[in-house]
Amino acid sequence: MTTRRFALTFLATTPLWLTACSKEEASSVPTASRIETAQAFDTLAAEAKGFTAGALMSAQTVYVLFDPQCPHCSHLWEASLPLHTKIxxxxxxxxxxxxKSLPQGAALMQAANPVEAMGAHEKSLLAGQGGTAASASIPADIEAAIKANTLLLDRLGxxxxxxxxxxxxTSGQIVAKAGSMDTPALAEFLGLARP
Structure with missing residues (x-):
């Protein structure tokens, strides 16, 4: 995988409309390998590796690809909390x-209680404290899973x-969106009644 450069705009200078951390370079994934939105849900269900939060027995699943160093991902985590009883x-x-992204992602995936670890990590990140301390020693299978998730993100375009x-x-349609949103907007995007 080629080295990528990404821009992280500091929250203090971020326009209100910017709700995601964006990469500077275009994806290098060939068009033939791209995953169309209609197939995105099934592909992530089969291939994405992460941890589950919320209503574990819910029939509705939401997949979130996130970078542990992204403050917008932290805001989405916070916005999702009121919906954890439903989905x-x-x-x-x-x-x-x-x-820090790979080691912190690995630490979250390996945590005894990933939901609790994610909550503490996101609070630390939003407080400007850098998030969870993580070991540079990452098991090969966890590193491979995070790299595969990163490739999935590219393949999704x-x-x-x-x-x-x-x-x-509500509609049954597969929906995909980049960026954070508040709880009411997330509930609407997912077709849920307001929390």
Whole structure:
């Protein structure tokens, strides 16, 4: 995989309309390998590796590809919390934004309680404290899973994180969106009644 450079705009200078961390370079994934939106949900269900949060027995699953260093991903995590009683989220870490992304993603995936670890990580990141401390020693299978998630993000044609894929509960259509949103907007995007 080629080395990628990504821009992380500091929140203090971020326009209100910018709700995602974007990459500077275009994807190098061949068009033939791209995943169309209609197939995105099934592909992520089969291939994405992460941890589950929310209503584990829910029939509705939402996939979120996120970078542990992305503040917009942190905001989406916070916005998703009120919906955890209604739907299941699968949070699949990717490594896009810097050297801490892979180790922090690995730490979250290996945590005894990933939901609790994610909550603490996101609070630390939003407080400007850098997130979870993580070991540079990453098991090969976890590293491979995060790299595969990152490739999935490219194959989806996503230009930024967080990247959300779900089946809208009202329309039944597969929906995909890059960027964070508040709880009411997330509920609407997912076809849920307002929280």
């Amino acid at each position: 299941k989220f699968v949070w699949a870490p990717v490594a896009l934004l810097g050297p 996503a230009e930024s994180v967080p990247y959300i894929v779900a089946r809208n509960a």
